[in-house]
Amino acid sequence: KAGVTQTPRYLIKTRGQQVTLSCSPISGHRSVSWYQQTPGQGLQFLFEYFSETQRNKGNFPGRFSGRQFSNSRSEMNVSTLELGDSALYLCASSLTGVPEAFFGQGTRLTVV
Amino acid sequence: AQTVTQSQPEMSVQEAETVTLSCTYDTSESDYYLFWYKQPPSRQMILVIRQEAYKQQNATENRFSVNFQKAAKSFSLKISDSQLGDAAMYFCAYNVSGGGADGLTFGKGTHLIIQP
Numbered sequence: 001k002a003g004v005t006q007t008p009r010y011l012i013k014t015r016g017q018q019v020t021l022s023c024s025p026i027s028g029h030r031s032v033s034w035y036q037q038t039p040g041q042g043l044q045f046l047f048e049y050f051s052e053t054q055r056n057k058g059n060f061p062g063r064f065s066g067r068q069f070s071n072s073r074s075e076m077n078v079s080t081l082e083l084g085d086s087a088l089y090l091c092a093s094s095l096t097g098v099p100e101a102f103f104g105q106g107t108r109l110t111v112v
Numbered sequence: 113a114q115t116v117t118q119s120q121p122e123m124s125v126q127e128a129e130t131v132t133l134s135c136t137y138d139t140s141e142s143d144y145y146l147f148w149y150k151q152p153p154s155r156q157m158i159l160v161i162r163q164e165a166y167k168q169q170n171a172t173e174n175r176f177s178v179n180f181q182k183a184a185k186s187f188s189l190k191i192s193d194s195q196l197g198d199a200a201m202y203f204c205a206y207n208v209s210g211g212g213a214d215g216l217t218f219g220k221g222t223h224l225i226i227q228p
Contacts, residue, residue: 033215043203045215056215088155092216099145099164099207101216103157 002027004104006091012110018079021107025072025093032074033101034066037088046089049074078109086111114139116206118219125194126227132179133189133222135204141165145207146180146187147216152200160202163187191224199226 005024013019025032034046045058049068066076072093078085088108092101115138125131137146148160163171163180170178175195179188191198204219 035216042220043216043218045217048215058215090157092157100147100159100162101207102159103149105154105156108155 004091004093004102006089006104006107008107009105010108010110012112013081014112015081015083017081018077019081019109020075020077021089021091021109023074023076023091023093023104025074025091026095026102029093029095029102030072031094031096032068032072033092033094034074034076035090035092036060037090037106038086043090046076081111083111085109114141114206114208114217116204116217116219118202118204118222120222121220122223122225124225124227125191127194127196129194130190130192131194131224133191133202133204133224135187135189135219137185137187137204137206137217139185139206139208141208143208146178147205147207148176148178148187148189149203149205149218150198150200151203151221157203161189194226196226196228199224 007022031050033048037043047057052068063079068074088106090106092103094101117136144165146163149157150160161173161176175192177190201221203221205216207216
């Protein structure tokens with residue numbers, strides 16, 4: 001069974017640009033969550049999607065947005081990139097009614 | 113708001129020895145889930161073990177076991193017979209609903225070094 005797949009693995013963007021990251025969950029998993037990992041702030045919850053609906057959102061500015069498609073694949077978008085957005089972005093998927101979240105390998109975003 | 117605290121930024125242990133990583137959390141909920149995740153240099157977060165708060169019995173997965181003290185809000189991870197492959201960042205995490213709906217709250221992590 002394939003795991004959580006995130007693309008791309010690495011990304012370099014310029015300040016002011018926007019970026020879209022993709023996450024394909026484990027087959028059958030309908031919940032997809034996104035996290036930002038930085039050395040200073042650690043791991044922080046961005047948002048969670050289930051059946052194409054955002055159920056929960058962390059404390060991030062509106063420049064961070066996401067969506068989920070009918071096949072449960074999810075994308076997150078960051079507009080007007082800032083240097084502080086440089087981070088590892090992790091996606092996790094979960095099976096309904098099961099507490100574990102399974103993570104992808106992440107997308108390393110560098111903003112220059 | 114829930115918080116998770118890992119007071120040991122770094123721990124070092126000799127191969128084959130036992131090491132315990134500490135975690136405390138703060139919550140007003142009575143039912144919740146606790147997890148330990150491992151993040152090796154490959155960056156992928158790997159679930160090590162989970163504990164349901166309503167279960168009094170401590171979870172065990174092979175060489176990994178937890179000491180869950182609900183009243184003290186403590187959730188430590190014991191790794192027995194440490195192996196070189198155990199070297200990684202270890203994160204303690206908390207979740208109310210399970211299944212990812214409310215998001216995981218993570219501690220800052222403990223960097224575990226295994227000395228050969």
